[in-house]
Amino acid sequence: MAMDAHEIERMIKAALPDAAIEIKDLAGDGDHYAATVVSDAFKGKTRVQQHQMVYAALQGNMGGVLHALALTTSVPQD
Numbered sequence: 001m002a003m004d005a006h007e008i009e010r011m012i013k014a015a016l017p018d019a020a021i022e023i024k025d026l027a028g029d030g031d032h033y034a035a036t037v038v039s040d041a042f043k044g045k046t047r048v049q050q051h052q053m054v055y056a057a058l059q060g061n062m063g064g065v066l067h068a069l070a071l072t073t074s075v076p077q078d
Helices: 005-015 045-057
Strands: 020-025 033-037 068-074
Touching: 005 020, 005 068, 020 068, 033 045, 045 068
Parallel strands: 033 068
Antiparallel strands: 020 033
C-alpha cells in the first residue's frame, strides 16, 4: 500500500510544527516522492542530521510503505 502525500506532510508537521513543506509525487504511483522541508529546527544541524530528523518523523515508514523520498532540507532565509 502506498503512502499519501498528505500523510507524509502530516507526519513531518507533527515532528516539525514550523516546517514549510512541499511534496511532489514523482511517478504518480504514491511510492516515489520529492519533499522540500524548511524549518528553524534545522539550524546548526548538518544536512545528514536534518534528513535524519525528517526520516524520524516518518516513524519507520521510509523504505517500507514509502518506497522513495528525494529530500531537500534547509533553514528559513531571513
